[in-house]
Amino acid sequence: MTTTASPVTTGSAPTPASTPAAESTRTPSVVGAAAKRAGVAVVTIVVSLGALCLLWIGLLKLFDVSKFVGKGPGDVWAYLFSAKPAAGIRPASMTAEMARSGAFDALGTTLLDAAIGFVTGLVIALVIAAGFVLLKPFEVAFMPIAMLLRSVPLVAMAPVLLLIFGQGKLGIAAIAAIVVLFPALVNITLGLRSASPQSLDVIRVNGGSPLTALLKVRVPSALPQFLASVRISVPGAIVGAMLAEWLSGFDGLGGVLSTYKGQGNYGGVWTVVVLAVVSSIVLYAVAAVIETAVLAAWGPDAGKR
Template identity: 80%
Template sequence: MTTTEAAAVTGPAAAPSGPGAEERISTRSAAGAIGRRIATSVITIVVSLVALCLLWVGLLRLFDVSAFVGKGPMDVFHYLFTAAPESGIRPTSLTAEAARDQAFSALGTTLVDAAIGFVTGMVFATVVAALFVLLKPVEVAFMPIAMLLRSVPLVAMAPVLLLIFGQGKVGIAAIAAIVVLFPALVNITLGLRSASPQALDVIRVNGGSALTAMLKVRIPSALPQFLASVRISVPGAIVGAMLAEWLSGFTGLGGVLSTYKGQGNYGGVWTVVVFAVVASIVLYAVAAVIETAVLAAWGPEAGRR
């Protein structure tokens, strides 16, 4: 048999076959999707930071902001790492090491506060969205409250929430959770209601309850919307936590920002802003990678090449 005849028999680049071949293809596809998402996220972070720095410097020059108030990217670098920066960049009583310690300590506090609020908001949104789908009266009763929370400015609502829940972790988490709640609630509800009618009919015909349909059909079909809600809610949780810290005390990025502003430490103010923006961008990218990994393994297109 000639080479041409053999190729005709076996076909072009014989595809993997046998037990485990489909699983190997699925694993390679998932790994490839995750790898592409990681590369895209890294490029996105770098491009975003460069673009923000250029925009930052350009706006300072465009509006001719005083050098005493408006600090640029290099000023923030000198604030954190230069032993003896130029006058006005960092208070003389504050060393570079102390400045870094304060900034990173405040960042850690804010991330903890934001994480508590994020998890609380996502859990509450998921439970309420499920109740909306299972029990129509719950949606009729709760949706006006959700709309009220969305329409009232958070700056006006935050002091009231701090009076109710206190100025500790619980109050800060409550404000961050409200920032997360509404967008996640809308997305997850739409995801639960987008389940295939044919799949729901199969559950119903076989005697399954609405709860069974929720667990076996609606929740898996809502996975993309849930993960999209996670991704877009991460920066919101950080903003909500910072606002609560600003109003409640002197801890976290929000509290330190308020303290620096009162002291006229504008180098510190810009440093806090940079930390908040970078943390939001990085965590958004991390959430995007997690979203890709989960959808590649369990999403609607899982295992497809």
């Protein structure tokens, strides 16, 4: 009897769709990390503001500050939103709409000034840090100058910078950039020098230049330090912009603060301080969320569970 073998279908065994799976798990991990950090940031903001309010009220009572000068959180709220606040909270000639307009317009000006200085300071820090890594003589020549500038108090340096760059946006941006520059320079330089020696050897063995090693190895390895510099520089840029505005004119939170103080509008003074503190805390938290998302996508531990 002749038996006929049934045909056997040959072919490669089905392989798991590794790439789509990796992509499907990568995106949720980034989104999940950012969402988790955002939740922590919201809680941190609420707790920080609550603690600051309690400390604020407690210090006013502890030092028995006159109610004419010392305003509490409720007074700031009344200054901005109450149609008929208590006497001494807001000048009689100023409505709540005028108070909000003056305060928030000044906040917008300061945030713009701080953003210009922030970006300028980070770019300069990146260029100088790259120069430190690529050219050792450059570091030897520039580092003493950097340390000298760092040792000079900003309050003493700011008038000189305003004389050099003028009392406009350029001068304000210069002062904010100085505040950002030095902490960012130190962190970014450490990050560039923390690159794996084995990875640098691979570039060198294959004929790569120091610039290639900088772009392909050192810069990616410095990403955590760069993002940390971004996060810690945000409040400094706002402080630097306010100082420049205080010295240069009547615009921004710094200029309005000086004007209100001269007019005896202490409700406005406290309002400006509150806006500066709240904006610094919120922007710091936003930078932390962005840092978490970027590191989850492209950081050293990207894709690891």
